[in-house]
Amino acid sequence: MQIVSGGVTDVGRVRTNNEDYFRIVAPLHLFVLSDGMGGEAHGEVASALAVETLVNHCLEALDNPAVTLYGEQEAAWSEKTKRLSSAAHLANKKIFDSAQEHAEQHGMGATLTATWIEGSRLSIAHVGDSRAYLLRSGTLQQLTSDHSLVAEQVRQGILSAAEAEESQMQSVLMRALGSQAEVEVDAEEHMVMARDILLLCSDGLTRMVIEPEIAGTLQSEPDATKAAQKLVDLANDRGGSDNITVIVVRIGAESKGWFSWLRPGARKHAAGNGTAGGR
Amino acid sequence: MAKLSLMFENRLVKEVPIGSRPVGIGRSPDNDLPVDNLAVSNHHARVFFEAGRLVVEDLDSLNGTFVNDLRVERATLHDGDSIWIGKHHIKVDASGDVPIAVDSARRKPAPTINETMVLDTKQRRDMLQQAAAMGERSPFAGRLKMPTLLVLSGNSDQKEYVITSKLAVIGKSNLATVKLKGWFKPEVAAQINRRDDGYYIGPGDKTPLVNSKPIQGPVRLNDGDVIEVCGLRLSFAFRE
Numbered sequence: 120m121q122i123v124s125g126g127v128t129d130v131g132r133v134r135t136n137n138e139d140y141f142r143i144v145a146p147l148h149l150f151v152l153s154d155g156m157g158g159e160a161h162g163e164v165a166s167a168l169a170v171e172t173l174v175n176h177c178l179e180a181l182d183n184p185a186v187t188l189y190g191e192q193e194a195a196w197s198e199k200t201k202r203l204s205s206a207a208h209l210a211n212k213k214i215f216d217s218a219q220e221h222a223e224q225h226g227m228g229a230t231l232t233a234t235w236i237e238g239s240r241l242s243i244a245h246v247g248d249s250r251a252y253l254l255r256s257g258t259l260q261q262l263t264s265d266h267s268l269v270a271e272q273v274r275q276g277i278l279s280a281a282e283a284e285e286s287q288m289q290s291v292l293m294r295a296l297g298s299q300a301e302v303e304v305d306a307e308e309h310m311v312m313a314r315d316i317l318l319l320c321s322d323g324l325t326r327m328v329i330e331p332e333i334a335g336t337l338q339s340e341p342d343a344t345k346a347a348q349k350l351v352d353l354a355n356d357r358g359g360s361d362n363i364t365v366i367v368v369r370i371g372a373e374s375k376g377w378f379s380w381l382r383p384g385a386r387k388h389a390a391g392n393g394t395a396g397g398r
Numbered sequence: 399m400a401k402l403s404l405m406f407e408n409r410l411v412k413e414v415p416i417g418s419r420p421v422g423i424g425r426s427p428d429n430d431l432p433v434d435n436l437a438v439s440n441h442h443a444r445v446f447f448e449a450g451r452l453v454v455e456d457l458d459s460l461n462g463t464f465v466n467d468l469r470v471e472r473a474t475l476h477d478g479d480s481i482w483i484g485k486h487h488i489k490v491d492a493s494g495d496v497p498i499a500v501d502s503a504r505r506k507p508a509p510t511i512n513e514t515m516v517l518d519t520k521q522r523r524d525m526l527q528q529a530a531a532m533g534e535r536s537p538f539a540g541r542l543k544m545p546t547l548l549v550l551s552g553n554s555d556q557k558e559y560v561i562t563s564k565l566a567v568i569g570k571s572n573l574a575t576v577k578l579k580g581w582f583k584p585e586v587a588a589q590i591n592r593r594d595d596g597y598y599i600g601p602g603d604k605t606p607l608v609n610s611k612p613i614q615g616p617v618r619l620n621d622g623d624v625i626e627v628c629g630l631r632l633s634f635a636f637r638e
Contacts, residue, residue, distance in 0.1 A: 154514075156515070156516070256602040257601060262565075270594075276465075276474045307564070312567070
């Protein structure tokens with residue numbers, strides 16, 4: 120699989136600090152995003168701690184697969200899925216412990232949406248209301264469930280999707296990293312195919328830009344980083360009420376076709392891909 | 399005013415308005431909406447307003463009450479929902495009530511609770527209980543219905559497929575749930591995705607037909623829908 124990715128984060132038009140944080144570990148096809156919360160600068164601490172803890176735990180496990188697994192894992196999951204889930208549990212513990220130790224950090228927390236692609240398998244670990252989407256043949260499908268009160272009410276049939284969008288309670292989360300000593304982590308696996316586009320984003324995008332617009336932008340802009348930037352710009356044009364972070368991952372065709380070596384850029388891409396991230 | 403329309407094989411049988419009194423549904427003639435079928439219990443279910451919401455409640459019926467393919471004991475109803483009782487279905491028309499304006503072009507940056515917050519366990523329990531009291535959609539445990547595709551005609555590797563993943567593909571791809579055979583078949587002909595409110599079929603490199611009509615974007619599949627794509631005819635059904 121040829122995988123090209125790009126990420127952009129922006130403070131938005133209203134907030135003064137950016138509590139979102141993301142990392143792209145391109146050689147591993149590991150993509151992680153977190154949206155922090157908590158007064159002062161503590162949201163920033165929480166999101167950075169979440170992402171860095173997760174990435175470090177995954178890197179450590181590559182060197183030494185025997186590293187302890189945290190939390191509960193299902194036997195049927197792949198190694199990558201188990202590791203992502205474990206890393207999310209560890210990140211929860213780190214944030215919770217830090218908040219216990221430092222009184223001023225009380226109440227800090229973070230969402231976490233992490234994806235890892237190995238071959239054609241996509242592993243996801245997720246807590247909170249950031250989202251992962253898959254665009255396949257023009258259809259944008261949300262892969263993660265929002266752990267927000269309104270989303271829970273929609274699942275129970277109490278609210279319609281339209282009512283949920285109008286709700287004043289959108290910022291109320293049912294689950295986040297760091298708020299309890301233990302957290303329930305959603306982990307799942309999907310198959311990805313050539314031409315799929317994976318999108319990770321914080322709620323700063325999805326509160327401002329509707330799904331058909333997201334799908335349209337991803338389809339019309341072939342460059343991953345430019346597509347991410349366009350989505351961020353769109354959210355800012357609409358008011359940018361929150362921090363906005365977008366990671367776009369384009370999955371290309373496998374290069375073993377008959378004439379693949381003739382295709383421009385077929386090999387160029389494999390080399391120059393490092394790590395990106397920040398806020 | 400909100401109303402219920404009892405349908406049998408796409409024919410309208412009876413229409414009743416929903417007022418302040420509950421609408422009783424069942425085989426016995428003393429119901430507001432009598433349904434003459436042996437699969438229907440004497441007093442099968444009732445529909446009523448509660449706290450401004452339309453609620454359906456199963457009255458311990460033998461064969462169950464289904465809202466949009468999900469078996470429920472109690473569920474909040476929305477405009478356009480279908481209640482299935484035996485082979486009859488009841489269309490819910492709540493459009494006469496306060497309409498919900500949907501501004502689809504642009505979302506309001508609305509939240510008054512602007513800072514994101516997490517509910518602690520007690521708050522969470524309380525809020526969910528409150529929500530449950532307003533009528534929740536609780537599928538029956540143990541009698542889970544699995545979405546299934548039955549092959550009616552065409553060339554495929556199996557006669558029946560149970561959809562277990564959130565993203566199912568019909569196509570030639572090795573990763574497809576329903577594998578198409580033959581030259582010139584597309585990798586992804588169509589896709590079936592699970593969402594919070596049901597299963598949706600969307601186009602791939604082909605536009606599938608649902609009940610002989612080409613779809614415009616993803617549409618929700620109902621029990622008994624017939625899907626046609628790439629020479630394959632499939633019936634979508636929920637099976638226990």
